[in-house]
Amino acid sequence: MSEVRLDKERSAAFMANMTGIMNGGALALMCSIGHKTGLFDTMAGMAPATSSEIADAAGLDERYVREWLAAMTAGEIVDHDPPAGTYVLPAEHSGLLTRAAGPLNLTTYCQYVSLLGQVEDEVVDAFRNGGGVPYERYPQFQTLMAESSGQRLSQALIPQVVPLLPGGAERLDTGIDVADIGCGSGRALNLLASTYPRSRFTGFDIARGALDQARADAEAAGNTNVEFVERDAAQLGEDARFDLATxxxxxxxxxxxxAMIAGIFAALRPGGAYLCVEPKASSHLHENLDLPMAPMMYTISTMHCMTVSLAYGGQGLGTAWGEQLAVEKLGNAGFVEIEVTGIKADRANHYLLATKPGGDRPHHGRTT
Ligand SMILES: C[S@@+](CC[C@H](N)C(=O)[O-])C[C@H]1O[C@@H](n2cnc3c(N)ncnc32)[C@H](O)[C@@H]1O
Known part of the structure; x- marks a missing residue:
């Protein structure tokens, strides 16, 4: 056996990398707690304060808050003044950590680390025995998904996504039939339904709890032009009923x-459009390595997106199935004029637009 000669510098660099990975994972959990407890929101804009003052302001137990502040200080998220015994959240940091930061609030996404950790043993079991972890093993998934996609879309859907669509806002204003497949808690559809009362919207999903939430939100918003239907996307069973699918x-x-994409194709009227929003990735691993969130994307895939699909005997495409495969699958279903585009407010997703041949096709509503 030939002797392996270690590059000591490379070993030392990897040691530092591994240490950073362990600290990063730990801090993601603490950031998730900072979000859930409202500690980041409390500290934003607060003058330097002691752990007691911060705990009082947040209505939390001081001992826990002090330990959390220690982790935040060690992680260089919070500044600490030892003589004064105070802590402060710098404005440069709060812009990425608070609810006021809207789509830039990264602590929303930190919650995925703890959510995925809850099924670690079951995923390990699937590594050994195949299969996957079904949806019901993630009781908080739909709530977190609604929070994270709501955060992303609330400000961008109408001003940035709608202009990508054929006919843009004008067509939705006039009144068309729209389907959203895998609508979850219906954040996107309810926002569209409120904004375009002359159009009719139908959301499809299999998650009963999410659909109940979507219906409750529709009622609270007074949306009478939207319905939420419990149905397997692989058996959509609709025939030329919609002008737009998302x-x-x-x-x-x-x-x-x-089967889902074929069902969407059948559900569209000739000339209808399909907006398919999927994680921004290439279908080739080596082309994804420079994406800022690539490790997170493949982790979420292993621990949720791929495994839920495999749990039902599915393809297990994975989160990073990528634009090449997406374009291929859309083309195989019969879609034409497939275009991969995007919006400024959402750097993490591709916005694929595809058209069903035939009919009168409106021009897209883009102004740029
Ligand atoms: C990642 S979530 C996205 C939810 C929502 N579109 C959003 O952006 O918040 C995927 C959704 O697909 C739904 N889903 C998964 N398999 C499905 C199926 N066979 N039929 C219908 N919906 C399904 C899930 O219940 C979940 O709501």
Whole structure:
């Protein structure tokens, strides 16, 4: 056996990398707690304060807050003044950590680390025995998904996504039939339904709890032009009923994505459009390595998106199935004029637009 000669510098660099990985994972959990307890929101804009003052302001137990502040200080998220015994959240940091930061609030996404950790043993079991972890093992998934996609879309859907669509806002204003497949808690559809009362919207999903939430939100918003239907996307069974179909992050974790896309094609009227929003990735691993969130994307895939699909005997496309495969699958279903585009407010997703041949096709509503 030949002797392995170690590059000591490379070993030392990897040691530092591994240490950073362990600290990063730990801090993601603490950031998740900072979000859930409202500690970041409390500290934003607060003058330097002691742990007691911060705990009082947040209505929390001081001992826990002090330990959390220690982790935040060690992680260089919070500044600490030892003589004064005070802590402060710098404004440069709060812009990425608070609810006021809107779509830039990264602590929302930190919650995925603890959510995925809850199924670690079951995923390990699937590594050994195949299969996957079904949706019901993630009781908080739909709530977190609604929070994270709501955060992303609330400000961008109408001003940035709608102009990508054929006919843009004008067509939705006039009144068309729209389907959202894998609608989850219906954040996107309810926002569209409130904004375009002359159009009619139908959301499809299999998650009963999410659909109940979507219906409750529709009622609270007074949306009478939207319905939410419990149905397997692989058996949509609709025939030329819609002018526009959308799916937001809902193809890659399907058990049967080809059947879903074929069902969407059949559900559209000739000339209808499909907006398929999927994680921004290439279908080739080596082309994803420079993406800022690549490790997170493959982790979420292993621990949720891929495994839920495999749990139902599905394809297990994975979160990073990528634009090349997406374009191929859309083309195989019969879609034409497939275009991969995007919006400024959402750097993490591709916005694929595809058209069903035939009919009168409106021009897209883009102004740029
Ligand atoms: C990643 S979530 C996206 C939810 C929503 N579009 C959003 O952006 O918040 C994927 C959604 O697909 C739904 N889904 C998965 N398999 C499905 C199936 N076979 N039929 C219908 N919906 C399905 C899930 O219940 C979940 O709501």
């Amino acid at each position: 799916s937001f992050d809902a193809v890659h974790d399907q058990a049967h994505p080809d």
